[in-house]
Amino acid sequence: MTRPRLALAFALLALAPLAARALSPEEVRRVVKTVDERQRNAGDWRSLCYMEAKEKDKSDVVYELTVFRRSSDQKFMLLFDKPRSEQGKGYLRIEKNLWFYDPGVGRWERRTERERIGGTDTRRGDLDESRLAEEYDAVWEGDGKLGAYQVHRLLLTVKPGVDVAFPQIRLWVDQATHNVLKRQELALSGKLMRTSLYPRWKKLHSESKKGDVWFPEEMRFYDEIEKANQTLILVRSVDLRALDPNLFTKAWLEAKSR
């Protein structure tokens, strides 16, 4: 071996530990499962959300809403508290159907599960439990840095027969905590539609889970098609105590607006 070639071989050997090691499919599955597991509550959930939506050529709107969840049967309900014009409106998921109630007309309307909540860039899934492992197959795209964090970059593709809003998702998962720090959602055409940032995560001890439940305290959604549109969600006052067994009913939601 000539001297320059030998030098190159040594250099490559020296740099080898710095190069990212590809995660095996099993490791990728484990990462995605961990992402879900950390957010899983295995019980009831109640939280207060502040949602601020900015849209081009429109005045900003701020919603205050209460989110109710029950892990056992994947129940989900949203109740708008503010502004006054939205007060009493709500979404309720019964089995696979998402229903919307408007007290102004006193009528329930069936909506798609991928409905934009309150016309903003927020979807039901953003406020519900994470079910990435159930809905998507993931592949490792690379490791890298996102700001100060060392992250895994994963590409998730929807499993056949599963209906989701975005057929492909790219995740930046913090290697240290397995919290999602950044998420990109792609359309069927492959075009980037939305980028989400999760800068603050918080944990709470859950009696039902007998462990910690992690949740993003702040979520920022950026519309990549209409660049000027963005939504900020702040999650506050999370309560993991058991909710009234009859809470997830149309009658309960209707009663709140009377």
Next chain:
Amino acid sequence: MLATDLLISARNLARHTRRNLFLGGAIALVTALLVLLGGLTAGIREAMLDSATTIMTGHVNVGGFYKITSGMAGALVTRYPEVLADVRRHVPELSFVAVRGRGYAKAVADTGSMNLVLAGIDVAAEPRFREVVQLQAGSLDALREPGTILLFEDQAKRLGVGVGDAFTLSAPTARGVNNTADVRVVAVAKSVGLLSSFHAFVPAGEIRRLYQLRADNTGALHLFLRNPAQAARVAARLRDDLAHDGWKVMDADPQPYWQKFQRVNSEDWTGQRLDVTTWEDELSFLTWILSALQGLTGLLATVLMVIVVVGIMNTLWIAIRERTREIGTLRAIGMQRRKVLWLFVLEAALLAVLGTAAGALLGWGVAAAVNRVHVAVPTAVQFFLMQRHLTLSLHGLTVLRDAGGIALVTTLAAFYPARRAARLEPVTAMHHIG
């Protein structure tokens, strides 16, 4: 005998030229005004039918909804070649069929965005489209290429795009999965009012790509009949025939398809249901314009007719007062009361016929002049009138009906004073000093 009576009436009218000219002129003006208003309403209706049956509807439509789950409906006709074959069998009145894709998407350009109702079209198969849609820029033939779009001038302005520019269409597929399509503007058409403010055209294949539809799926079959007046009858019959063939057909609901999503989504069924509508159903959200105009015409007609009735009664009262001694003499030499009544009514009828005939001619002339000089409609009004140039559409029968109605009311108004004249006692009448 009638000729003699008419001659007497005409002479009486001629004796009071000024008064009768004034009254006849008023009748003529009212007639002309009503004829023009009728022409405007008919013009709008015809423009609406013309642009609507090019842009968004056939005379009869076979559309429908396909639901994957009971809460998620898509405006789709699946297995459309089979539906089309059945339609052709059941509608002998058919002139031609346009197969159109239906969609709704958000259009996002660099400087603007808006929601668009998309129509998937095969321009080669729709020669009428070429006749009605007037291009401002670009080429209709280019709309055959995939990834292209035709916009109307207001949409292009709002999105800040022109021919050659590209922008993104974003919409969920029939399964609710987000999808996008980048399209290039190949043609910008002149606006044709309200309908062109939110309708845009893409090649049929583009709709299938955006919504991930199979080749045998489409939005609706637009049926064009040889006689559009038969639309309601054909639609009702076709609804029954398709149901008889085994297709699930929705009950008649006079609303455009996009207003039915809420109801359809709340119903507990899945699969395909066909919906047969007429052009009037699809345009029901616009009929308020015609109703408002017809209401205004009706109100104006009533006010004007009251004025004419009061005028004619007043004129006859004066005439009777002036001719009381004459009436007395006629009665004294043997003229029957019925004959006196007849002469006065005939006089009024003659005035009414002459007045309405002059008014109809005047209205017709003004309408022809307006149509000839192409009066430009202000942009804001174009939106509702669906016309770029004011077009008054007059039909002989309609004009005859309006003029006849006014003449009849005027004649009837003369009946009461004429009856009073006929009731005068000859002796009293002859001694009358007036």
